[in-house]
Amino acid sequence: MTSHWPRILRRGRMEAAAIVIIAAGVFMLLQPFSMSLYTYSFVTTLSGTALFTVVSKFPE
């Protein structure tokens, strides 16, 4: 049976995107270069984590 779920919203791809956002957030939190990056690190990590939690329920 073929799934009608849009290809772009398939779990694998969306989880990969969420992982990239989480990794970017962690890097922004720990980097020594820019205070602005540090300031926006939490919002980035939080968005990535929320996205991961949601998309992990999507079909493959």
Place this chain on the structure above:
Amino acid sequence: MSETTVPLTIAEHAARATPDAVARQVRGLSDRAIAWLFISPTILLLLAINIFPLVWTVRLSFTNFRANRPNAKILGVGIDNYVSVLTDPDVWAAMQSTAHFLFWTILLQTALGFALAWLVDRRFKSHGFWTTVILVPMMLSPAVVGNFWTFLYQPQIGLWNYAVQFLTGIPAASFSMIGSVKLARWAIVVVDTWMWTPYVMLICLAGLRSIPGYIYEAAEVDRASPWRQFWTITVPMALPFIMLAVLFRGIENFKMFDMVNLLTNGGPGSTTEVASITLKREAFEKWRTGYSSAFAIILFVTVFGLANIYVKALNRVKSR
């Protein structure tokens, strides 16, 4: 005629031991209801010791609450605590100390752990004994490790300084690992690497032992050199396990508290003040409970995000 006795099963023993009043209540319940009855104490405990403190911390992070002034009026401050933490240069400095600790411990533990796993996988004579010896540090409590490394690092009587003197000629009394601004950061890296390299070695060993032998046999038939076999078979096939070890150690070291607290307590100055030490100071020395709750939530979300990646990597390893 003598009566034969049939041995009772555990379930029958339990049924006989159950008081009549309880038995009457349980009888007639569905399997699902009995299952809920058994797991509900665990769920209640989980709610009480995990979920409730988390929800309470989130609530406190939006207030000006101070635990040393329980009778003071608690005011909502919105996201001010989060803004303060994320614009505080001292907290940013603590994050950089954490980053230094994370980067070097993960790098050294992965390199040494994989090298040790590769050696142990050769199955040389008495490799079982040496594996046990290598695993001893990770079996010790971090409190014990922190205490005895404090003695090992003593400039006057510590073995570490004498070992450095023996190897490099630098006088033992001329430097202090945990008292020096330059060396203290490396002192905690050395101890953590000493303690947790065996753990990384174990995970890498599992990866190496999961590689089927016929792949190497096929490579030998194709006349691939040992060097080429290592880079094209061993490393790629062990990589998911190495990633797993890196993520696990990353999460653990991001939260590192006990060992650093015992070894340096964040000093000298704030050189080794990793994030969890700063959090402790804000919460229990300065008593800024609302602020430290916001800081704790920021650390929690970061660890939770990393844990998601860890679980994803773990599932990939399982499906191999």
